[in-house]
Amino acid sequence: MTVQEKLLILGEAARYDVSCASSGSKRVKEKGKVGSTANGGICHSWTADGRCVSLLKVLMSNVCIYDCAYCHNRVSNDVPRATFTPEELCELTLGFYRRNYIEGLFLSSGVVKNPDYTMELMERTLTLLREQFAGYIHLKVIPGASALMIHRLGLLADRVSCNIELPSANSLALLAPQKKPQAIIEPMRLIKTANAQALEDGKKFRNAPQFAPAGQSTQMIVGATPDSDLTIMTLARAMYQKMRMRRVYYSAYLPVGNHPILPVSDVPVPLLREHRLYQADFLFRFYGFEPSDLADDRHPNLDMAVDPKAAWALRNIHHFPIEINTADREMLMRIPGLGQISADRIIAARRLAPVQWDHLKKLGVVMKRAQYFLTAAGKFCGKLQPDSPFLRDVLSDLRDPEQTSMFDAPKALPAHEDAPKVIIGRDTRGALLYEQPSLADSLPPSNSIRRIDGNAPYAALPQQAHGFAV
Numbered sequence: 001m002t003v004q005e006k007l008l009i010l011g012e013a014a015r016y017d018v019s020c021a022s023s024g025s026k027r028v029k030e031k032g033k034v035g036s037t038a039n040g041g042i043c044h045s046w047t048a049d050g051r052c053v054s055l056l057k058v059l060m061s062n063v064c065i066y067d068c069a070y071c072h073n074r075v076s077n078d079v080p081r082a083t084f085t086p087e088e089l090c091e092l093t094l095g096f097y098r099r100n101y102i103e104g105l106f107l108s109s110g111v112v113k114n115p116d117y118t119m120e121l122m123e124r125t126l127t128l129l130r131e132q133f134a135g136y137i138h139l140k141v142i143p144g145a146s147a148l149m150i151h152r153l154g155l156l157a158d159r160v161s162c163n164i165e166l167p168s169a170n171s172l173a174l175l176a177p178q179k180k181p182q183a184i185i186e187p188m189r190l191i192k193t194a195n196a197q198a199l200e201d202g203k204k205f206r207n208a209p210q211f212a213p214a215g216q217s218t219q220m221i222v223g224a225t226p227d228s229d230l231t232i233m234t235l236a237r238a239m240y241q242k243m244r245m246r247r248v249y250y251s252a253y254l255p256v257g258n259h260p261i262l263p264v265s266d267v268p269v270p271l272l273r274e275h276r277l278y279q280a281d282f283l284f285r286f287y288g289f290e291p292s293d294l295a296d297d298r299h300p301n302l303d304m305a306v307d308p309k310a311a312w313a314l315r316n317i318h319h320f321p322i323e324i325n326t327a328d329r330e331m332l333m334r335i336p337g338l339g340q341i342s343a344d345r346i347i348a349a350r351r352l353a354p355v356q357w358d359h360l361k362k363l364g365v366v367m368k369r370a371q372y373f374l375t376a377a378g379k380f381c382g383k384l385q386p387d388s389p390f391l392r393d394v395l396s397d398l399r400d401p402e403q404t405s406m407f408d409a410p411k412a413l414p415a416h417e418d419a420p421k422v423i424i425g426r427d428t429r430g431a432l433l434y435e436q437p438s439l440a441d442s443l444p445p446s447n448s449i450r451r452i453d454g455n456a457p458y459a460a461l462p463q464q465a466h467g468f469a470v
């Protein structure tokens, strides 16, 4: 088999692993070698399905003795198999780098013979490569590998990672019975300890060897088992705290086979769920949220219609609107649409004078969302009150997007006072009830909103927009 044929098989087989973003490693160009890494991370582009492509992302081998039900490369799957020799993979990486196709290598593998044998193949490849290549290398540790092999490879790679794969021990026992939780957790502990030790040594000795300077990451498959988002987020939070993970990646389950214990569906797990988990991950890493803020036993899954921060705000509406001139940083960052930078700018600005509503746009606050949840110097200018029953629909990402024309002039919005009133129902005596005047501009054309006659969805109503103008 030619190297090109192997590359076709092993490149295709590697695409299911999403944990390949690279950053945080620093290695300057060395004399006689090509490549370097920078603190800013390797630039990478993304394929249409969201996968990173600027690293040469490939398997050492797709031969595997294990039979993980969710995996394309499992032993029971009848697919063409190939294995690179260390020399072939080294040549390939250098050739691609010189042609400017890639900026680094992401190397994973099936389990050939046993975990240590596979790690030895990878170690020989990386040793050869490091003689000429100082660029970024992300290496997947094989669960069950010995501490010695993990340590040797950690000295050669920039980032090492061990996939946790599934969010609970029960799920792992069901879908990947040959992988034991301990065989996954133990390498993570080893990597964490060796990385911390190398950092300490680096402070004392200038030439102390680095161990996985870009840290470790892991990946979880979402949707192959009934585990809830709360379970996934709680585990991810523990990974960040206890294993000092740089990143936890979430990978929506892609049906790659018809194993009898996998969910039977033609529809893959929506990428929106993966997206919501990334948003939640961001909130508990940088915004002081806990997984229990975002989901609980009654509602263990994230809301697909609104982002997790807005969903939290809607569930805790008694906190809103928040006065931005007096709220602390933590509360400011809980306002939907308001990020860390905007919160810091508000805090800096209010030291000089109270921040007014007009200042917020200039400070970079995204008012599209934030307007409903804050007051500035006591003034509230949101189109809907925070406790309005329509706010969730207004904030929903699932509304039918309205395609704006590239050529027509934008439609002028009716002035607040002149806006048509909207009938929202009748009281117990039959008198009409109206929503506030600006509501007609804010309501989404959503089929989920049923009012007026109590049955007809908006789409079924005559062209009266969102209600009857009176």
Ligand code: SF4
Pocket (backbone or CB within 6 Å): 064, 065, 066, 067, 068, 071, 072, 073, 074, 075, 109, 110, 111, 176
């Ligand atoms: S050990 Fe890795 S490559 Fe082998 S079947 Fe399991 S997930 Fe796939």
